Amino acid sequence: MGRAPCCDKANVKKGPWSPEEDVKLKEYIEKYGTxxxxxxxxxxxxxxxxxxxxxxxxxxxxxxNIKHGEFSENEDKIICSLFASIGSRWSIIAAQLPGRTDNDIKNYWNTKLKKKLLGMPPNSPHHQKKLPCYNNNPPPLHQTPTSQSLSSLFSCANNNYYTPSKSLFEPASFLPNLTSTSSLLETQDQTLFSSNYLMFGGDNQASCSSSDGSCSQISYGGKEIKQEEMGFVQSYISSGLEDHNQKFMLGYGGGDDRNLNICGEDKSSGYNFVVGDHRIQNPLDYDQHQDIKQLISTNGCNNNFFFDENKTQQQDQKVMYYYY
DNA sequence: AAATCCATCAACCGCAGTGCC
DNA sequence: GGGCACTGCGGTTGATGGATT
Structure with a gap:
């Protein structure tokens, strides 16, 4: 026996709502609530x-406070970025866009944004805003991909961008720096979504072989980064150094999930953030700190990067801060 | 002007999760 | 612990209107 229907379908009206029905519903809820x-x-x-x-x-x-009408470019960026990192979890995406509903965003993505992304000229400014992800073969410096099929886009989202664990959405751990600001949207606009950035990390279970601090390799996209692959990371770091409009911060999260994150920094405010896993308890004790140092050193960025111990201690014990 | 195509988006449907008994 | 009721979510559908042939 199946589940009892939620209502008597025979006596229920379907289809578009009339203005009268809207008024009835609105007045009732405003008066009595749901x-x-x-x-x-x-x-x-x-x-x-x-x-x-x-x-x-x-x-x-x-x-x-429902917002209808055109989506702004900032909203586009937010949707694209979040879709890339968490997939089609529309309600979560909608939560980052005040006034927008999950249904709206879903429709917008399916009918416009997806096509816009796929049909975008490869060298358009918009396209260049967002760095692509690659499996193991980074492009030459400053080269953006000329085409990406939808499937690769999805593959990207699923495998190489940061895929948050459930805990990421808990208040204490979901982008703590962002949520601590008065205006999440403003912060996203200024930093996360206006900077070039890369998110490394992936499926938590796949991202590292060890949860006790013994893991000796940095991971990204659910893969462990081999030493020879670090040049890949370096190419982006170098790009950032050469282009003064970009600024990367190298962060290192860990705990159960050892992720290397390269994130944005808002140059005007100096506000930093890390997208990735933040569960490492005491980064200063974390022996893989040496990996980061090594990475920076071997990338020839030694003079530009430094580990900000004070900020790490003051700001967030769960994230290490590096600057250049 | 009529027919057809296409894009949009409001609404529906079914499933999963959650809480209560 | 099991069953049920209910909510919330994401995928899908279908009505509608504009564009094209």
Missing amino acids: GGNWIALPQKAGLKRCGKSCRLRWLNYLRP
Whole structure:
């Protein structure tokens, strides 16, 4: 026996909402709230609608502060970046865009943004904003890919961009620096999504072979970085050094998931952030700190990078800060 | 002007997760 | 612990209107 239907389908109206229905629903909710029970709401409000339908109509259309209309370029960037890192978790993406609904964003992605990305001229400014990800073969310095199929885009999202663990979305660990600001959107605009950045790290389980500090290799994209692959990382670091509009911070998270992260820094405010796993308890004790030093050293960036011990101690014990 | 194609987006559907009894 | 009710989410559908033939 299947589940009982949520409502009597025979006596429920379907299809587009009339203005009268909208008024009824809006007035009822503004007066009485949802009462935490959408199933009972339509009857109380005098609507011949399914509770789910009422909820959807309210959330996607009637509730206050809903933003309709064109998406801004900043919103585009946020959606693209988050899609690349967490995939089609629209509700989470919507949470970062005040006034936008998950349904809106989903539709926008499917109908416009996806096509926009795929059809984008390779050297357009917009395209250059976001660095691509590569499996193991980095492009020559400053070379952006000329084409990426949708499948590779998805493969990228799934395998090489940071794929957060569930805990990433808990208040204490989800981008702590970002959420601590008064305006997440503003911060994203200024830093994460306006800088070139790379996110290394991947499926937590695949990202490192060890959780007890004995892992001797840096990981990215669910793969361990071999020494010879570090040149790949270096190519981006060098790009950042040569282009004064870009600034990278090299961070190193760890704990159960040892991820190397290269993230953005807002030059004007000096505000830094790391996208990656933040669960390392005491980075100063973390022996793989040496790996970072080695990486920087072998990349010839030694004079430019330094490890900011003070900031690491003051700002966030879970993230190491390096600057150049 | 009519027919067809295509893009958009509101709404639906089914499933998973959660909480309560 | 199991069953049920309910919510929330993401994929999909279909009505609509504009563009093209």
